[in-house]
Amino acid sequence: MANILILGGGFAGLVTAERLAATLDKTEHQITLVAPNKNFTFYPALVHLAFGECEASDVTFALRTKLETIGVRFIQGEFIRLDPQSRTVEIAGDDVSGEIAYDYVVLAMGRRLATEHTPGFFEHASHMLGVRAAERFGEKIKKFTAGTIVVGSCPDGRLPVPVCETAFAMARRFEKQMQAGTVRIKVIFPESLQSAFGGATLHKELESAFLSHGINVLYDVPISEITEGKILSSAGHEIDYDLLMLIPPFRGPGTLSYLGISDDHDFVKVDGHMYVHGLENAYAVGDIVAFSGPKLAHMAVRQADVAAANIVAEIQGHAPQEEYYHEISTVIDARGADSIFLHYGIWDDDMYRLKKGYFWGPAKDFHDRLWQVRHA
Ligand SMILES: Cc1cc2nc3c(=O)[nH]c(=O)nc-3n(C[C@H](O)[C@H](O)[C@H](O)COP(=O)(O)OP(=O)(O)OC[C@H]3O[C@@H](n4cnc5c(N)ncnc54)[C@H](O)[C@@H]3O)c2cc1C
Structure with missing residues (x-):
């Protein structure tokens, strides 16, 4: 036994x-x-x-x-x-x-959410690393009417998909206000998009998707501190925000x-x-x-x-045989033609498949629902 x-x-x-x-x-x-x-x-x-x-x-x-x-x-x-x-x-x-x-x-x-590595995170930033945290952020979205929304990742955040999906969802929610110039959306990454996705070169497709949704994307912003209304980086950035969602550092x-x-x-x-x-x-x-x-x-x-x-x-008395292969297979759901499917071999960059189109958002929804039905 x-x-x-x-x-x-x-x-x-x-x-x-x-x-x-x-x-x-x-x-x-x-x-x-x-x-x-x-x-x-x-x-x-x-x-x-x-x-x-x-x-x-x-x-x-x-x-x-x-x-x-x-x-x-x-x-x-x-x-x-x-x-x-x-x-x-x-x-x-x-x-x-x-x-x-x-x-x-x-x-x-x-x-582990290592918020202690980013002073001010706990006091000022929202995140989505749990049901209650996502609901609290949702309450802030409901109350938000005008200003600058910043969505991004702290150094070592290691979760770029929800950063992108949140930015696209914000752009849909505040489309009219963005056209009127009363709401602006910025996405920030601590490194390049390529590094955020483990080396996959999807920056052209993702940048054009952000652009077509009116989202301003900033790279190489290693957030070092968050104060009331301001993000500071170790590279000297000072970025104002009125609503902030960040992925904290992971450990x-x-x-x-x-x-x-x-x-x-x-x-x-x-x-x-x-x-x-x-x-x-x-x-x-x-x-x-x-x-x-x-x-x-x-x-x-x-x-x-x-x-x-x-x-x-x-x-059963045998040596372990099964080997893991480290690859990304993910959909970034932008709800529309800008949704992206990425399949990329982190340990073998010869494996690279990128598709863009309407199909991928519903495909992710379907896959997610099916997964929950099968496993619940
Ligand atoms: C907002 C968001 C969106 C995401 N979107 C995607 C996506 O689109 N595609 C994708 O592939 N991935 C996505 N991810 C990432 C994905 O959810 C994680 O990679 C996945 O949850 C990792 O699974 P895990 O079991 O390792 O960790 P978890 O799911 O975090 O589970 C860890 C478990 O360990 C338990 N635990 C913690 N401490 C202890 C302890 N001391 N003793 C015993 N148990 C403990 C926890 O309670 C929990 O049950 C997303 C994540 C978030 C937060």
Whole structure:
């Protein structure tokens, strides 16, 4: 019998649990998922939530109900500490407070919002890294009537898709006011567009899309501080705003740093099998992983597939075979002819496919709905 412990109930943790549950005999092996939140959140839909196009209940579902139906034990609790010698994990929560033993552990706790690296972020910026945060931003959008809207990313924000989609949604919402000159929209990136998308050269298509929506795009603006009404950068920029949405800097969870398995941003180092460097019987998947480029849900899902297949192989006495390939496959939904589909190999830039057109917005909506129906 093997005890498999999954830490985190986002895309990476949930899909790992589903894949293992579909393959392993649950009368013989125990799969446990631990997460502090009782709900799964479908993050890509939070832009729609902020703009009032759906409800919170449309983008979340109960983890316990879902996991119980597939024979996975759910523990609502928080990871505190891992002891590699005894192969135990300390959990604090209502369901369990104490240690849980594992034969295999999967680290899937996602990113940490390191707002402390941008003074003033907490006081002045909105973000969309959660249901409540997206709803609070939505309330500000409703009240906004005139002025400058800034949408962008702090250094290490690593999430360019919702930045672009929020800017396009703003341009649709305030189209008349933009024509009248009472609302202006700026998008800012800490680096080039190419760097923001892991090296993919989509800047021409994206720039022309921003231009056709009247959005002013600024690159190489490494935000260093936010004050009331002003963004300051370490390159000397001073940018005024009346409404501000920023992706904060990302870090891995600092709670693992004593294990020596993380890089200098606390992301966990893994090999191509998603096996953690320097920690036996441990895999890591999703935003927590120390791979370059943006952090996206489809990467988390693919990594979960790979880790689950390799855990099953190990349990069956074989060496891990399944390899992860790091690529971007995403749609930037501009609701119309400017929507972009990008497929790009971060580890192999020979793989490059870019398409633009009306089709991609509805295709993303359809894919997102289907994903939620299949996994809820
Ligand atoms: C607004 C927005 C829009 C996005 N749009 C897209 C898009 O269009 N396309 C795309 O591919 N990606 C998109 N993403 C990115 C995508 O959502 C993430 O890449 C994905 O959520 C990563 O999955 P994950 O499981 O690694 O992390 P998460 O989904 O963040 O899950 C982490 C899990 O770990 C749990 N956890 C945290 N701390 C602990 C702890 N101490 N102990 C136990 N559990 C813990 C959390 O509660 C959560 O359950 C978007 C993200 C946002 C915020």
